[in-house]
Amino acid sequence: MRIAVLxxxxxxxxxxxxLAEHGHDVRWWRRDAEAxxxxxxxxxxxxxxxxxxxxxxxxxxxxxxxxxTDLGEAVRDAALIVIPLPSTxxxxxxxxxxxxxxxxQVVFLPPGTLGSVLFGKAMVDAGNxxxxxxxxxGTLPYLARKHGSTEVVISGxxxxxxxxxFPSRLADKAFGVLRExxxxxxxxxxxxxxxxxxxxxxxxxxxxxMNAGPLEHFDAWDIHNEGxxxxxxxxxxxxxxxxxxxxxxxxxxxxxxPLADHYATDGEEWMYGRAAHEKLTDSGxxxxxxxxxxxxxxxxxxxxxxxxxxxxxxxxxxxxPVAHGLLSIASAVTGRDLYAEGRTLExxxxxxxxxxxxxxxxxxxxxx
Numbered sequence: 313m314r315i316a317v318l319x320x321x322x323x324x325x326x327x328x329x330x331l332a333e334h335g336h337d338v339r340w341w342r343r344d345a346e347a348x349x350x351x352x353x354x355x356x357x358x359x360x361x362x363x364x365x366x367x368x369x370x371x372x373x374x375x376x377x378x379x380x381t382d383l384g385e386a387v388r389d390a391a392l393i394v395i396p397l398p399s400t401x402x403x404x405x406x407x408x409x410x411x412x413x414x415x416x417q418v419v420f421l422p423p424g425t426l427g428s429v430l431f432g433k434a435m436v437d438a439g440n441x442x443x444x445x446x447x448x449x450g451t452l453p454y455l456a457r458k459h460g461s462t463e464v465v466i467s468g469x470x471x472x473x474x475x476x477x478f479p480s481r482l483a484d485k486a487f488g489v490l491r492e493x494x495x496x497x498x499x500x501x502x503x504x505x506x507x508x509x510x511x512x513x514x515x516x517x518x519x520x521x522m523n524a525g526p527l528e529h530f531d532a533w534d535i536h537n538e539g540x541x542x543x544x545x546x547x548x549x550x551x552x553x554x555x556x557x558x559x560x561x562x563x564x565x566x567x568x569x570p571l572a573d574h575y576a577t578d579g580e581e582w583m584y585g586r587a588a589h590e591k592l593t594d595s596g597x598x599x600x601x602x603x604x605x606x607x608x609x610x611x612x613x614x615x616x617x618x619x620x621x622x623x624x625x626x627x628x629x630x631x632x633p634v635a636h637g638l639l640s641i642a643s644a645v646t647g648r649d650l651y652a653e654g655r656t657l658e659x660x661x662x663x664x665x666x667x668x669x670x671x672x673x674x675x676x677x678x679x680x
Contacts, residue, residue: 313336313337313391313392313489313492313493314336314337314339314389314390314391314392315331315336315337315338315339315390315391315392315393315394315493316338316339316340316341316386316387316390316392316393316394317331317338317339317340317341317394317395317396318341318342318383318386318387318393318394318395318397318405318409319341319342319343319395319396319397319401320342320343320344320347321396321397321398321458322454322456322457322458322464323396323397323422323452323453323454323456324340324342324396324397325357325456325458325464326359326396326452326453326454326456326464326466327394327396327453327454328340328357328368328377329357329359329368329377329464329466330359330453330454330466330469331394331493332368332369332376332377333359333366333368333376334493335376336376336493337376337378338376338377338378339378339379339380339385339386339387339390340377340378340379340380340386341379341380341381341382341383341385341386341387342379342381345381348379348381350461350462351370351379351461351462352370352371352379354370354461354462355369355370355371356368356369356370356462357370357377357462357463357464358462358463358464359463359464359466360459360463360464360465360466361465361466361467361469383408383409383412384412387409387412387413387417388412390417391416391417391418391489391492392417392418392420392489392490392492392493393409393413393417393418393419393420394420394422394493395419395420395421395422396422396452396453396454398608398611398612399421399423399424399425399427399612399616399617399655400608400611400612400616402421402425402427402430402431403430406427406430406431406433406434407434407437407438409431409434410431410434410435410437410438410440411438411439411440413435413440413442413444414442414444415442415443415444416443416444416485417442417444417445418444418445418446418447418485418486418489418490419431419444419445419446419447420447420448420449420490420493420494421446421447421448421449422448422449422451422452422453422473423448423449423450423451423452423506423507423509423510423511423512424446424447424448424449424503424506424507424510425448425507425510425512425513425612425616425617425620425655426448426503426504426507426620426655426660427446427448427507427655428446428447428448428476428477428478428503428506428507429446429478429503429504429660429662429673429674430655430660431446432444432446432478432479432677432678433660433661433678435678436678436679443482444482445477445478445479445482445483445485445486446477446478446503447475447476447477447478447486447490447497447506448475448476448478448503448506448507448510449473449474449475449476449497449506449509450473450474450475450506450509450510450511450569450583451470451473451510451511451512451583451584452470453469453470453473453494453496454466454468454469454470455467455468455469455584455592455595457595457597457598465595465597467592467595467597468584468585468592469584469585470494470496470583470584470585471496471581471583471584471585472496472498472569472581472582472583472585473494473496473497473498473583474497474498474499474500474506474509474567474569474583475487475490475497475498475499475500475506476500476501476502476503476504476505476506476507476509477502477503477506478502478503478674478677479502479503479673479674479675479676479677480501480502480503480674480675481675481676481677482677483499483502487499500564501564501565502674502675503674504562504624504670504674505559505562505564507620508555508558508559508562508564508621508624509568509569510617511569511571511574511583512609512612512613512617513613513614513616513617513618513620513621513635514548514551514552514555514571515548515571515574515613516535516609516613516614517551517609517613517614517617517618517638517639517642518544518547518548518551518638519535519536519539519540519544519548519609520535520602520604520607520609520610520614521638521641521642521645522539522543522544522547523535523539523544524604524645526539527602527604528604531601532599532600532601533599533600533601533602534593534596534598534599534600535598535602536589536592536593536598537593537598537599540589545575547634548571549571549572550634551634551635551638552570552571552572554621554625554630554631554632554633554634554635555568555621555635556568556570557630558621558624558625558628558630558632561628561629561630562624562628567580569582569583574589575589604645604646605645605646610642610645610646614638614639614642614650615642615648615650615653615654616654616655617655618635618638618639618642618650618654619639619650619651619653619654619655619656620654620655620656620657621635622635622636622639622651622654622656623651623654623656623657623658623663624657627657627663628667639651639654
């Protein structure tokens with residue numbers, strides 16, 4: 313299957329390596345064309361995971377991964393377009409991509425923060441009414457970190473990916489395409505259901521806010537290792553309970569993938585399977601410097617992710633005091649009104665819709 317991967321982050325490197333290794337024809341587009349140079353000269357991506365170390369060829373002639381610098385060329389004739397980028401990139405990329413998409417294509421946002429609706433709206437604004445499915449899931453398919461200029465280390469692969477499709481009328485066809493690349497996808501009801509599976513806004517805001525002192529004091533700090541203490545876990549559980557209450561109030565069915573399962577040794581398997589937290593901390597790749605003013609945990613998971621939870625809670629009449637409190641503290645830390653900057657039903661132009669109207673939009677998509 314021809315697949316386009318857009319972006320140059322850790323998840324993008326993991327995606328191009330794994331998808332090419334599984335026999336797909338991968339075109340890889342990045343905004344920074346010069347960033348491909350070292351990789352093209354090396355002729356391969358080195359991938360290191362539980363299966364050992366190996367190389368996946370890169371290049372126009374013999375490589376399964378073909379770096380391209382033109383976005384139109386990257387997505388042309390691609391059945392699946394994978395965008396494993398922070399949702400902070402979505403607005404600009406949605407506008408670039410909107411006129412280029414064609415009937416039958418599937419755009420995968422892992423995860424999306426309701427980016428599925430944002431990308432769909434951008435298509436309509438661009439005058440493109442092709443039948444394109446936008447799918448978003450609860451997490452990246454990989455726990456991955458790029459090392460150097462040619463290597464990616466994958467410490468874990470997602471075993472369950474709850475995924476919603478916008479518009480949901482295209483879900484059957486979309487899942488047929490998605491499962492060729494990601495067999496672990498599981499059906500969520502629609503794009504909003506998929507957005508409310510996003511684990512990032514649940515796990516990261518409590519970790520950065522409640523570890524603010526160590527993060528600012530030490531040169532590097534692992535919020536997932538020594539930063540994950542029981543008091544913080546209790547806050548995370550309370551925040552996740554708000555997310556699940558919101559899903560239930562909107563009529564979305566279980567499984568809701570509670571974050572507590574990520575840390576548990578028994579019960580329901582979470583998105584990354586068993587012992588994923590231990591694999592993550594054992595790798596040492598998440599011991600890093602986190603600038604609270606600029607890191608994606610603040611600008612993506614808190615500013616965009618928590619604002620979406622608070623916004624949908626207000627619209628649905630479901631209290632979200634922990635989410636609201638963390639967002640307020642984060643606004644004080646950054647000196648910015650993160651809700652006003654956030655991805656909310658207001659910013660998406662959906663806040664005035666009734667429940668029936670929103671359900672219709674999620675099912676049918678935007679009209680001309």
